[in-house]
Amino acid sequence: MLAVSMTLPGIALPAGDEFNLPSLGDTSSSIMSRQQEYQLGRTWLTMLRGAVPTLDDPQLKSFVEDLTRGLAETSQLSDRRLAFVLIDSPQLNAFAAPGGVVGVNGGLFLHARSEAEFASVLAHELAHLSQRHFARGLEQQQRMQVPFMTAMLASIVLAAAGGGDAGFAALATTQAAAIQEQRRFSRQNEQEADRIGILNLEKAGYDPRAMPDMFERLAQLSRYDTTPPEFLLTHPVSQSRMADTRNRAEQMAGSGRTDSLNFQMMRARVQLKYEQSPGLSAKRFRALLDDNGGEHAAARYGLALALSRGGEHGEATSTLAPLLEATPDDLTVNLAQIEIDTNAGRLAQALERNRRLQQRYPDNFPLAFSEADLLMKQQQYAEAERAINRLANQRESDPDVWYLAAEIRGLAGNILGVHLARAEYFKQTGDLQQAGQQLDLALQRAGGNFVVSSRIKEQQNELQRQRELIESL
Numbered sequence: 172m173l174a175v176s177m178t179l180p181g182i183a184l185p186a187g188d189e190f191n192l193p194s195l196g197d198t199s200s201s202i203m204s205r206q207q208e209y210q211l212g213r214t215w216l217t218m219l220r221g222a223v224p225t226l227d228d229p230q231l232k233s234f235v236e237d238l239t240r241g242l243a244e245t246s247q248l249s250d251r252r253l254a255f256v257l258i259d260s261p262q263l264n265a266f267a268a269p270g271g272v273v274g275v276n277g278g279l280f281l282h283a284r285s286e287a288e289f290a291s292v293l294a295h296e297l298a299h300l301s302q303r304h305f306a307r308g309l310e311q312q313q314r315m316q317v318p319f320m321t322a323m324l325a326s327i328v329l330a331a332a333g334g335g336d337a338g339f340a341a342l343a344t345t346q347a348a349a350i351q352e353q354r355r356f357s358r359q360n361e362q363e364a365d366r367i368g369i370l371n372l373e374k375a376g377y378d379p380r381a382m383p384d385m386f387e388r389l390a391q392l393s394r395y396d397t398t399p400p401e402f403l404l405t406h407p408v409s410q411s412r413m414a415d416t417r418n419r420a421e422q423m424a425g426s427g428r429t430d431s432l433n434f435q436m437m438r439a440r441v442q443l444k445y446e447q448s449p450g451l452s453a454k455r456f457r458a459l460l461d462d463n464g465g466e467h468a469a470a471r472y473g474l475a476l477a478l479s480r481g482g483e484h485g486e487a488t489s490t491l492a493p494l495l496e497a498t499p500d501d502l503t504v505n506l507a508q509i510e511i512d513t514n515a516g517r518l519a520q521a522l523e524r525n526r527r528l529q530q531r532y533p534d535n536f537p538l539a540f541s542e543a544d545l546l547m548k549q550q551q552y553a554e555a556e557r558a559i560n561r562l563a564n565q566r567e568s569d570p571d572v573w574y575l576a577a578e579i580r581g582l583a584g585n586i587l588g589v590h591l592a593r594a595e596y597f598k599q600t601g602d603l604q605q606a607g608q609q610l611d612l613a614l615q616r617a618g619g620n621f622v623v624s625s626r627i628k629e630q631q632n633e634l635q636r637q638r639e640l641i642e643s644l
Contacts, residue, residue, distance in 0.1 A: 173311060197303070205250055212270020214640055217252055219274070221601030224255035226277055227571045228444075229537040234437045235275050238286070239293050245374035247301040247367060254568065261445040263392070267296035280441040282388070286434035287381030287427070293374055296486060298367035299360070309545050365416050369423075378427040432468055436503050439473030449481035468494060475507055486517035502532055509541060509569035536566065543575060552583035554623070563592075570599040587616040587623075594630065603638055610634065 226232070236255050243251045253271040258264065264276040273296060283289035346446035365382070390413060419440045439456070446452045456474035460467050471494055488511055494504045507530050512521035522545045529538050539562045546555035560577045566572050573596040580588035594609035610631050617623040 181592070186226070187552075208269035209250070209271065210640065211251065212268050212272045214637065215491045216256060216270070216272045217599055218601035218641075219256060220599060224259035226259045226444075228257075229436060229442065229540045229571075230255055230503065231277075231280075231440060233536045238290060239273055239297070242294050242297055242371060242375050246297045246371045248297055249301070255521065258359065263389075265292050265296055267300045268409060269300075271300060273297075273300075277441050277445065280438045281384075281445070282392075283385065283438075284388075285381060285430040287372070287377040287429045288385040288388075289387050289434060290375065290377050291368065291382035294368035294372045294375070296368075297371065298364040299459075302360070302363055302368065336364050363413065365412060365619070366419065369416055369419055372510065373423050373427060376427050376546075378416075379420040379423045380426075380430045381429060383413055383420055386413045386416060410475055433503055435469035439469050439477070443473055443477055443480070449477045453477035453481060472504065472507060475511065479511040479514045482514075487511045488515075500531060502528065502535070502538075506537055506541070509545075513545065513548070518545055521545055522549065535567070536562070539565075540572070543579060547575075547579050552579065556583045556585065556588070557580045563595075564639060568599055570596050574598060587613055590616060591627075598634065599639070603634060603641075607631070607634055 203395075232255065234254075235257060237254070239253060241253075243253060248271075250271060253273055256272070256274045258274060258276045260276045261278045261281060262276055263278040263282045264274075266274045266280050268274070273293070275293070279289060279292060369379050369382050372382060418580075433637065438636065442455075443449070443452045446455070453474055456470045456477055460468040460474060463470065471490060473486045475491035475494075478484075478490060488508075491504070491507055491511065495508060498504055503560070505524060509524055512518070512524070522542070523555045525538055525542050525545060529535065532538060543555050543558040543562060546552075546558055556579050559572070559579050562570050563576050573592050577589050577592035577596060580586075580592055590609045590613035594606045594613065597603070597606035597609060610627055614624060614627045614631075617627055
């Protein structure tokens with residue numbers, strides 16, 4: 172979890188002594204209730220999305236969400252209303268913030284070599300949430316309460332944004348005089364998150380040894396890199412932490428699972444995104460495939476996507492074919508074929524495969540998003556609008572869904588729907604001014620329709636309440 176100190180325009184926030192861990196027990200609720208944490212965290216999530224570039228890949232989002240929710244089921248987390256944000260950055264980082272907000276940089280896929288290592292980082296972050304380390308830190312700052320929490324959340328945004336967002340800097344500066352910013356969680360909090368996280372990792376069916384393995388690799392990064400990743404600045408990996416987690420892992424019964432092909436294929440997607448060109452990616456994936464005698468499924472998957480994105484759709488199809496033949500019902504492999512067909516202009520074929528898969532995987536987010544996009548590309552706007560509306564009802568807090576909804580509704584000639592979708596998009600990305608403007612335009616479009624006008628006015632009231640909450644910070 173991130174909680175960093177930094178210099179903001181006009182004032183330096185000193186890094187104070189580390190927190191002293193309060194006595195066990197949830198006395199932090201007297202400082203900040205769980206509902207206050209939830210509201211504050213969700214408000215800041217919208218602002219974070221507006222401040223940093225995010226990954227809009229439905230498959231990556233779905234993977235992180237499913238894995239984290241699985242970990243949450245076996246965790247000590249009592250409030251499992253989780254929300255997610257994937258930061259578009261190849262740098263290693265992950266964090267958890269009050270209100271069940273979980274953030275992952277694309278770089279975590281690059282640095283974790285297995286699904287168990289990836290899960291170990293998220294298990295650690297969920298432990299910070301379950302033990303309410305943010306709120307417990309407030310016990311040392313009782314007179315500051317919400318202002319202290321606000322500044323800690325501001326530091327999350329600034330760190331994720333590279334410290335370049337003036338609006339958040341100004342907001343954090345107004346709170347800076349009231350707090351002594353902390354650079355990182357206390358050693359006790361980190362150790363507690365390690366111990367609880369590794370227990371959760373094993374309960375979820377993973378090999379607990381993945382956590383010390385990941386820590387040891389992170390320590391190597393810290394040792395040889397003059398500018399360590401933000402994750403290492405806020406989660407310093409000491410010899411004692413590595414030894415403690417290694418000892419605990421070795422004492423646990425059973426090994427658990429370490430990896431999955433699905434994780435390795437998601438990792439290949441991220442590698443492809445951050446490499447300089449599809450051509451370079453294709454060269455690397457081809458070499459990896461050749462080195463393994465053609466038996467490296469994730470390299471084959473990555474090579475097929477790289478070839479397609481480079482315009483070589485025929486070779487991409489033949490490259491993916493052995494995977495499709497070996498696993499004809501695998502969702503990720505079939506989605507790769509849908510992407511190849513879409514890139515090649517075989518839209519009807521892609522849609523046919525999509526709908527066949529939806530019978531096997533109903534309510535799957537990547538498939539539903541792909542269906543709406545394919546229908547739009549085929550100019551079947553009315554059907555595309557119905558598809559995206561169904562998805563928006565399921566994922567009403569996903570700005571990428573609302574962005575596509577606005578585009579589809581515009582092509583379908585539903586101007587009122589465009590304004591409402593744009594309002595939701597701007598609301599979910601923290602631009603409340605533009606959200607309000609879109610609701611005003613929607614109200615004008617609603618004319619004398621009492622039911623629609625009433626719903627829009629309620630949205631305006633909700634937007635005003637969100638403004639007041641932000642102003643109170």
